[in-house]
Amino acid sequence: MRRKGDTVFFDEPVWVESCAAVGGKKEGEGPLGARFDETGPDNRFGQKTWEKAEKRMIELTCTHALSKADVLPTAVSCALGGDLLNQCISSAFAIRGLGVPYLGLYGACSTMAEGLLLGAALIAGGFANRTLCLASSHFCSAERQYRYPLEYGGQRPPCAQWTATACGAVLLRREKAKVAVTAATPGRIYDPGVTDSANMGAAMAQSAYETLRIYFRDSSTAPADYDLILTGDLASVGHGLVRQLFAADGTPLGENYQDCGMLLYGPEQDVHAGASGCGCSAAVLCGSVLPDLAAGRLKTVLFCGTGALMSPTSANQGESIPGICHLVRLEGGK
Amino acid sequence: MKFNRKEYQALYQKASPSSPSLRNVPAAFVTGGVICALGQALKTVFLAAGLEDQAAGTAVSCALIFLGVALTAARLFEKLAKWAGAGTLVPITGFANAIAAPAMEFKTEGFVLGTCVKMFSIAGPVLTFGISASVIYGVLFWLLGGAA
Numbered sequence: 001m002r003r004k005g006d007t008v009f010f011d012e013p014v015w016v017e018s019c020a021a022v023g024g025k026k027e028g029e030g031p032l033g034a035r036f037d038e039t040g041p042d043n044r045f046g047q048k049t050w051e052k053a054e055k056r057m058i059e060l061t062c063t064h065a066l067s068k069a070d071v072l073p074t075a076v077s078c079a080l081g082g083d084l085l086n087q088c089i090s091s092a093f094a095i096r097g098l099g100v101p102y103l104g105l106y107g108a109c110s111t112m113a114e115g116l117l118l119g120a121a122l123i124a125g126g127f128a129n130r131t132l133c134l135a136s137s138h139f140c141s142a143e144r145q146y147r148y149p150l151e152y153g154g155q156r157p158p159c160a161q162w163t164a165t166a167c168g169a170v171l172l173r174r175e176k177a178k179v180a181v182t183a184a185t186p187g188r189i190y191d192p193g194v195t196d197s198a199n200m201g202a203a204m205a206q207s208a209y210e211t212l213r214i215y216f217r218d219s220s221t222a223p224a225d226y227d228l229i230l231t232g233d234l235a236s237v238g239h240g241l242v243r244q245l246f247a248a249d250g251t252p253l254g255e256n257y258q259d260c261g262m263l264l265y266g267p268e269q270d271v272h273a274g275a276s277g278c279g280c281s282a283a284v285l286c287g288s289v290l291p292d293l294a295a296g297r298l299k300t301v302l303f304c305g306t307g308a309l310m311s312p313t314s315a316n317q318g319e320s321i322p323g324i325c326h327l328v329r330l331e332g333g334k
Numbered sequence: 335m336k337f338n339r340k341e342y343q344a345l346y347q348k349a350s351p352s353s354p355s356l357r358n359v360p361a362a363f364v365t366g367g368v369i370c371a372l373g374q375a376l377k378t379v380f381l382a383a384g385l386e387d388q389a390a391g392t393a394v395s396c397a398l399i400f401l402g403v404a405l406t407a408a409r410l411f412e413k414l415a416k417w418a419g420a421g422t423l424v425p426i427t428g429f430a431n432a433i434a435a436p437a438m439e440f441k442t443e444g445f446v447l448g449t450c451v452k453m454f455s456i457a458g459p460v461l462t463f464g465i466s467a468s469v470i471y472g473v474l475f476w477l478l479g480g481a482a
Binding site: 209 | 335336337339342343345346349350351352353354358406409411412414415416418419422423428431432434435436438439440442456
């Protein structure tokens with residue numbers, strides 16, 4: 001393990017043992033629906049409350065990830081995960097049943113990248129042999145906490161995003177496998193002064209740009225060196241802004257720059273600017289990117305989880321929205 | 335980032351699409367108009383049924399509130415409102431929905447701590463200002479001798 005600038009390079013890589021993604025009904029109907037391990041026929045997952053539904057979705061995802069790797073929960077050194085709910089209840093309640101050591105994380109929608117970064121660091125540092133990294137969000141539980149009841153009649157502005165009902169889980173281990181975590185950059189917090197909580201993409205775009213810039217500096221690489229540079233949930237507005245920020249530096253990003261928020265739903269699914277939520281980047285990573293890396297369809301990927309570190313309280317108090325972005329470098333076909 | 339906050343604001347505001355007013359405003363106008371016409375038709379019916387003018391007006395409000403709550407319960411109001419915008423929000427139907435929606439949503443936290451506590455979380459300000467205004471109006475009415 002070696003550190004340069006803000007970036008940690010895992011000279012002895014940490015390996016992805018298995019991954020799993022579970023989504024809700026709308027996610028199942030989207031372009032990545034067929035690639036999920038399971039999608040719910042509705043968003044309830046057989047439960048009476050939305051919070052329990054989210055917890056059940058996380059349990060299902062963990063079960064898929066563990067059974068794909070053919071390991072028991074007792075073989076997991078530590079689970080690292082979080083969600084969007086107050087006190088991260090859905091993750092904690094889901095892990096309660098697994099009985100593994102648990103470190104709860106809150107990185108807003110950047111939680112999947114934060115979990116991978118920490119999970120890999122624990123293994124590389126010798127503190128764990130196998131970590132379970134997960135992140136989840138549920139449209140219905142998030143909506144009632146952050147915005148309005150589902151039954152409330154209102155219109156969303158075109159820059160608004162749709163919180164994904166989805167969960168992704170990754171098992172990391174020390175022994176060699178097909179996909180490696182080879183570097184990670186923990187993000188700094190940037191606040192460009194956006195106060196409109198319906199425009200998260202604009203609030204987070206600067207963080208994505210700065211973290212990527214720091215990583216390119218630390219690694220002495222350029223955007224063109226990667227098959228895929230994938231931000232978490234900037235959606236169409238934020239994705240366009242990151243392109244503009246790089247173009248202003250004279251290093252425009254190519255077609256290899258994409259955003260999970262624009263991949264999860266199709267244009268006919270009426271989600272305005274795109275998807276958001278921890279589950280968005282987690283499910284795109286575990287449903288599509290990691291399997292593509294394992295199959296050799298992708299070689300090097302920069303996975304950049306983006307988060308907006310605000311709450312309804314801070315928004316009501318007129319605070320602007322701080323953004324964060326954690327970067328994880330994934331390499332396949334080694 | 336090469337941009338200061340002001341420049342970034344200009345950048346993201348340009349990148350953020352604005353609400354489609356050309357579609358939203360006519361939709362709100364038509365729906366709001368239809369709801370008001372429905373109210374007028376109901377009033378004609380209530381008057382014909384023998385209610386006094388003021389009582390007929392109250393009956394119309396009650397009927398529209400019932401309609402708003404019933405559509406909310408049937409999960410149709412949110413679909414209509416997504417299309418109609420201010421057309422369903424501004425008439426009394428919007429007020430009914432604003433109370434019924436949290437009442438339904440938060441019943442998972444129990445009747446008292448969920449439904450009863452949360453049902454005014456959206457419409458609370460409307461009630462606060464409405465009741466305050468009527469008290470002020472009543473006091474002024476009494477001071478100016480209207481009560482006699």
